[in-house]
Amino acid sequence: MFERVTSRFPRTSATRTRAAVLAAGLGTSVVLGVGVAAAVDNTAASGAAGAVQAQAAAQSKAAEAQAQAVKAQADKAQKAAEAKKAAAAKAAQAKKAAKAAAKKKAASWIDPVKSYKLSASFAQNGGMWAHKHSGQDYAVPTGTPVMAAHGGTVVKAGGNGAGDGPAYGNAIVIKHGNKTYSQYAHLSS
Template sequence: MSPRKLSRLTRSSVLRTRAGVLAAGLGVSLAAGTGAAFAATGGDAPASSSVTAAAVQQQAAVQSKAVSKAGVKADAKAAESKAKATAKKAVSWTDPVVKYTLSATFGRGGSMWAAKHSGQDFAVPLGTPVRVVHSGTVVKAGPYGAGDGPAYGNAIVVKHANGTYSQYAHLSKIKVYVGQQVRTGQQIGLSGNTGNSSGPHLHFEIRTTPNYGSAVNPVNFLRSVGVKV
């Protein structure tokens, strides 16, 4: 074989080898995906940093939005819980009568009382159903103020779990007995005009003991437990 022909064959072989190497390299690049992009740019670090920074900012924005939504939901849930607690508190205590007009107030002076008025009067027609303001146990029930004096007429005293007592006086009829468990809103008697009374009404007290002389302002107390008086 002549030297010229040999030279041509050698060059042809080298070209085929280079073409094979380039094809293989192209295949690897295509398979690598993003790796090919870095290879094509010569591993351009600034471009990669820019893309990463943008991704971080986007992620931060998404997380911030999620936190904001979570905060709104938490506030709404707290408000809902508060509303439910208020509603529950109001339901657990109630007025002693449904429709009434407030008449003689707590602490009022006058000839009707030996000292100052020890309760709140609810002016209602004779025979109006009287309800217990909160669940509890009947500890007094009977005439002559159930032991507190004839001025009260027919009266009932109920002990409540929080240590307070409620009293209902001047009743025309008593519908409970000592030791009976009663629930909020349960009818326990009928309003009347018994005892030292100037007309049909309910005399209502909140006490710290079951006995006369321990009364506190009943309207203020009912309002403190969520009852609108």
């Protein structure tokens, strides 16, 4: 009878065996390759995850630095505004003080001599004048220093009433502003 043979063709059987071994080897290689690829993918994934985390940390740090810079700039702007406000207040105070000093100076009329006796007053009638008296006469000893009653500019000085006539003797005329003048007459020198 016939002998039972696994394969009809003995050559085919060897080829099949070789193909099966080769297929098994390839399968193993593919499995190992997939494992290696998976390991590489895991390493790449963990590397990518690390890179993403590093990038996120860098972005967070940059955002934090930018927030600090914005806060510092806002603080600087606030300090500048406060300094400007303080300077404006100081300037206003200085202006107010200067105005008060000018007002005080403008209002600071003084007596031309420290001690005197009024010998003729303004608008006084008398036989010594053709019209009413045009000033106030302070009687003081000869040589007494005379001060200007207020700040101004000397516009006339000299004998003969500084040009206003012999009745005034030695005289000085000072212009004070606002069309105001003062005349110091009957001076010894």
